[in-house]
Amino acid sequence: xxxxxxxxxxxxxxxxxxxxxxxxxxxxxxxxxxxxxxxxxxxxxxxxxxxxxxxxxxxxxxxxxxxxxxxxxxxxxxxxxxxxxxxxxxxxxxxxxxxxxxxxxxxxxxxxxxxxxxxxxxxxxxxxxxxxxxxxxxxxxxxxxxxxxxxxxxxxxxxxxxxxxxxxxxxxxxxxxxxxxxxxxxxxxxxxxxxxxxxxxxxxxxxxxxxxxxxxxxxxxxxxxxxxxxxxxxxxxxxxxxxxxxxxxxxxxxxxxxxxxxxxxxxxxxxxxxxxxxx
Amino acid sequence: xxxxxxxxxxxxxxxxxxxxxxxxxxxxxxxxxxxxxxxxxxxxxxxxxxxxxxxxxxxxxxxxxxxxxxxxxxxxxxxxxxxxxxxxxxxxxxxxxxxxxxxxxxxxxxxxxxxxxxxxxxxxxxxxxxxxxxxxxxxxxxxxxxxxxxxxxxxxxxxxxxxxxxxxxxxxxxxxxxxxxxxxxxxxxxxxxxxxxxxxxxxxxxxxxxxxxxxxxxxxxxxxxxxxxxxxxxxxxxxxxxxxxxxxxxxxxxxxxxxxxxxxxxxxxxxxxxxxx
Numbered sequence: 416x417x418x419x420x421x422x423x424x425x426x427x428x429x430x431x432x433x434x435x436x437x438x439x440x441x442x443x444x445x446x447x448x449x450x451x452x453x454x455x456x457x458x459x460x461x462x463x464x465x466x467x468x469x470x471x472x473x474x475x476x477x478x479x480x481x482x483x484x485x486x487x488x489x490x491x492x493x494x495x496x497x498x499x500x501x502x503x504x505x506x507x508x509x510x511x512x513x514x515x516x517x518x519x520x521x522x523x524x525x526x527x528x529x530x531x532x533x534x535x536x537x538x539x540x541x542x543x544x545x546x547x548x549x550x551x552x553x554x555x556x557x558x559x560x561x562x563x564x565x566x567x568x569x570x571x572x573x574x575x576x577x578x579x580x581x582x583x584x585x586x587x588x589x590x591x592x593x594x595x596x597x598x599x600x601x602x603x604x605x606x607x608x609x610x611x612x613x614x615x616x617x618x619x620x621x622x623x624x625x626x627x628x629x630x631x632x633x634x635x636x637x638x639x640x641x642x643x644x645x646x647x648x649x650x651x652x653x654x655x656x657x658x659x660x661x662x663x664x665x666x667x668x669x670x671x672x673x674x675x676x677x678x679x680x681x682x683x684x685x686x687x688x689x690x691x692x693x694x
Numbered sequence: 695x696x697x698x699x700x701x702x703x704x705x706x707x708x709x710x711x712x713x714x715x716x717x718x719x720x721x722x723x724x725x726x727x728x729x730x731x732x733x734x735x736x737x738x739x740x741x742x743x744x745x746x747x748x749x750x751x752x753x754x755x756x757x758x759x760x761x762x763x764x765x766x767x768x769x770x771x772x773x774x775x776x777x778x779x780x781x782x783x784x785x786x787x788x789x790x791x792x793x794x795x796x797x798x799x800x801x802x803x804x805x806x807x808x809x810x811x812x813x814x815x816x817x818x819x820x821x822x823x824x825x826x827x828x829x830x831x832x833x834x835x836x837x838x839x840x841x842x843x844x845x846x847x848x849x850x851x852x853x854x855x856x857x858x859x860x861x862x863x864x865x866x867x868x869x870x871x872x873x874x875x876x877x878x879x880x881x882x883x884x885x886x887x888x889x890x891x892x893x894x895x896x897x898x899x900x901x902x903x904x905x906x907x908x909x910x911x912x913x914x915x916x917x918x919x920x921x922x923x924x925x926x927x928x929x930x931x932x933x934x935x936x937x938x939x940x941x942x943x944x945x946x947x948x949x950x951x952x953x954x955x956x957x958x959x960x961x962x963x964x965x966x967x968x969x970x971x
Contacts, residue, residue, distance in 0.1 A: 495810065527825070528833070530825075535825065539817060543864060544817070547808075550806070551806045576874020578875055580875070581872055587871060588869075589867050595867075596864070597860060598855055
């Protein structure tokens with residue numbers, strides 16, 4: 416049986432692990448070849464480790480295990496020239512590009528007026544400018560073939576103002592704006608642009624001490640188990656977080672021809688966090 | 695008696711346009727003003743920015759209302775400059791209650807053709823500059839413990855996506871996010887945070903040759919008269935643009951006690967442009 420994105424090529428940024436790896440593997444399961452890029456080194460203002468080269472290699476292994484081809488590049492989405500070169504290499508090797516999943520992102524935490532200049536800059540540069548770069552690098556190919564689907568990995572924080580991460584919320588709201596502008600510009604060329612907006616996802620970006628302490632300031636050394644109740648209370652559906660695959664299924668839908676007339680949509684995969692009314 | 699008697703308001707981009715109208719309007723309601731403007735050109739902006747003479751004119755108009763004003767040249771991208779300007783203002787005027795983050799620029803191109811420099815100038819001025827403004831204002835507002843109001847100048851492009859304005863649209867959407875977080879964080883201290891969303895406004899940012907060419911790409915040397923019809927087509931209400939005073943009226947409302955429990959609002963002042971999208 417033919418897959419839902421059979422024979423297509425997808426660029427996935429931040430593919431070293433977490434949601435990015437999951438998107439790469441899910442799209443591969445449905446027949447896509449993958450251009451997988453990741454920074455594979457630390458960034459300055461986050462407290463948790465980034466993916467490394469071994470992580471990206473593991474993503475490649477998992478894609479190949481699905482019988483698909485993969486091209487990997489260690490690329491910082493802030494560096495447009497290097498990103499464009501990596502994308503060009505992938506297109507040359509895999510023969511095309513139809514799907515863009517702009518997933519690379521970071522998170523850090525502080526009250527809005529206490530965020531450092533460095534943290535603000537790094538956040539806006541990776542979580543917003545990096546998305547623009549990713550689409551920019553792919554656009555000439557998509558425009559030339561007058562077909563393609565772009566999925567921006569935003570967040571429920573692209574729709575609501577979760578306290579404690581103003582720079583992240585600004586970047587993710589900005590990404591929704593970028594999605595809407597690109598949707599308007601590329602729609603006439605039959606290129607669709609959408610966003611996914613997850614709630615907390617069980618990934619290394621949030622499953623670490625800084626987040627545990629923010630969720631449970633009352634405990635000295637909180638663990639993942641200690642945040643289940645707080646995290647569940649934030650969502651409308653009684654779950655503490657969603658899994659990577661839940662987000663990947665939404666990405667797959669938007670990337671596939673099943674969504675051929677869906678564009679400009681911020682698709683929530685958020686257990687209802689963005690519509691929950693506090694009572 | 696004015697709605698803002700005894701209050702002090704910081705306004706960025708105050709040399710002309712919306713910022714000047716806001717300074718004068720708030721002064722009419724009794725507020726003293728700290729007015730800052732870059733008063734210099736930013737390389738990627740395709741129209742002339744305000745000058746020191748413009749800022750002096752704002753000073754004259756505020757003083758004509760009988761209120762005090764401290765004016766300073768400062769680039770909102772530079773928090774040290776903003777901080778120094780506000781410190782001068784608070785020293786002279788005694789306190790701070792209100793910040794209107796108005797300074798902003800625009801430039802345009804298809805999203806995939808925007809240059810790194812254009813992107814950076816727009817994001818740093820229109821998003822980071824607003825954050826910087828809030829960052830310097832909040833500690834001063836906190837000092838007296840009586841609460842206050844922040845108004846972040848977004849745009850209809852903070853609600854919808856406009857072709858050729860990807861960087862501007864991203865920044866203006868980002869401001870809505872910033873407002874929502876600051877509103878949550880500062881609400882307990884009675885500091886209210888709202889965004890305004892003007893459509894086309896009769897200011898030098900709209901009425902200049904570069905914008906005329908954007909609106910009328912097929913015409914040789916289009917003029918203000920030529921873009922009136924195109925601009926009117928954006929709006930359900932029969933006007934090509936609103937006046938800076940219309941925006942200033944909305945700001946005066948939001949920062950006054952008339953709006954004392956309004957926080958987190960996204961207020962359009964756009965002759966209905968947001969309805970068309």
